[in-house]
Amino acid sequence: MPRSGEEARRRLQQAALELYGERGFDRTTTAEIAARAGVTERTFFRHFSDKREVLFGGEADLRDAMVREVAAAPDGLEPFDVLLRAFRKAGEILERNRPFSEPRLAVIAATPALRERELAKHAYLTEALAEALRRRGVGERLAGLAAQTGWATCHHAVQAWLDDSSRALDEHLDETFADLRGLTAEAGA
C-alpha cells in the first residue's frame, strides 16, 4: 500500500521514538519499529539510512532555518551577534516542537550511540553556520572558529535553560555569552 510515502515515514519516526523510550534503543529491533508502523523492515531502511537516523530527521530543517537567519541578518553585525540571532531562532523552533523534542532528547541522552550521532549532526550544523558566515564576508578561519565556539556556548545556554526554565532562553544566551567574554578577557596575562 504505497500511501503517500511521507506518512509511512512519520509513522516510523513515531514508532521508533515510542519503542526507544519504552525498551531502550539497544533492546529495540528495526523489525519491531517497522511492525508497529505497519510496514516492513525493508521499508524502514528505504526511509532512513540506519537505526539512529530515524530520530534526526528534523535536524536538516533546523540547520536550514539557522543558515537563513544568518544570511538575513543586517550588515555590519559582528559574527557572534549574527550567530546569536540564529540561536534565538533555533530556540523558538525548539520550544515550538517541545512536546516532540523533549522525549527525543531524553532518549538521546540515555543512549551513547545516539549521543554520538547527535555530535555528528552538530558538526554538520556548525560547518553550515561557518559557511553561512563566510558568505557574509567573515574570514575563512574566523568563520569556523566563531561557529564552533558560538555553538558550544549556545549549547551551554540551552542546557542552563533546561535546568532553569523560569528564565527565558534569551536571557541564558546573553548570560552565557557574557561568561565567555569574561573567560577570554581575563586570560593571557
Added chain:
Amino acid sequence: MPRSGEEARRRLQQAALELYGERGFDRTTTAEIAARAGVTERTFFRHFSDKREVLFGGEADLRDAMVREVAAAPDGLEPFDVLLRAFRKAGEILERNRPFSEPRLAVIAATPALRERELAKHAYLTEALAEALRRRGVGERLAGLAAQTGWATCHHAVQAWLDDSSRALDEHLDETFADLRGLTAEAGA
C-alpha cells in the same frame, strides 16, 4: 598461543590501520584484520569493543596527560590559561607520535563513521577537562563552557598548524585564542 595479550592488541591495531588505509574502512572486515594479526575474529572483539574503537586506543592516554597537566598548573591562573598548558602538552604528544598519528588521522578524515567516533572521544575529553577545572575550583557552569570553547579553539589551532607547519603549534594556539578574544570583545554592541 596466549602470549602477553598486549602484543596481540598491538598487532590488531597495526593490521587495522594498514587495511583501513589500503582498502578503506568499509571494505575491510574484522575477520581480515584478525587474520592479518594472526588471531581470530573473536579475539579482535575481546580487545576492542567494536570495529572503530581499534583506532582510538591512545585517546585515553592523551586525556589523562591533559587532565594531569590541568591539575598540576600553578594556582591563580585563569581557566583558559590553565587549558592552554594542557593543549601545549597535547601538542608535544601529538608531535612525538606523528609517524603513527598521521596515517591514523588520514583514515579518520576519509571515513564518516570514524569521524563520528572521533567527535565522541573529543566530547569525553572535554568533559574530563571540565571536571579537572572544577577540581581546581572553577565554577560548575564556567568549567564546562571553558573546556568546550577552549577545546574548539585548540582544535582550530591544530588545524591551522597542520596547514602551515612552518610556525610552531604554540604560536598558532596563541593566535587562535587571540582571535577568540577579538570575536567576543567586539560582540554585544
Added chain:
DNA sequence: CCGCGTAGTGCCAGTGACTGACACTACGAA
C-alpha cells in the same frame, strides 16, 4: 475506459558486525 510509467512497497536471500557459551592452552604461583 484503457494502457503505462513511476514511486512506494513486500519478499527473500545474503553479508558482516557483534555476542554468549564452552573448551583448551600457556604460564605463574603455591
Added chain:
DNA sequence: TTCGTAGTGTCAGTCACTGGCACTACGCGG
C-alpha cells in the same frame, strides 16, 4: 606437580543493513 588465571579458538546465533525482483497503487495521456 598442581592449580588458578588470563588469553585464545570454535561454533552457533542475533541483528543491522543491502541487492534484486516482483507487485501494487496512483497519475497521466490516449
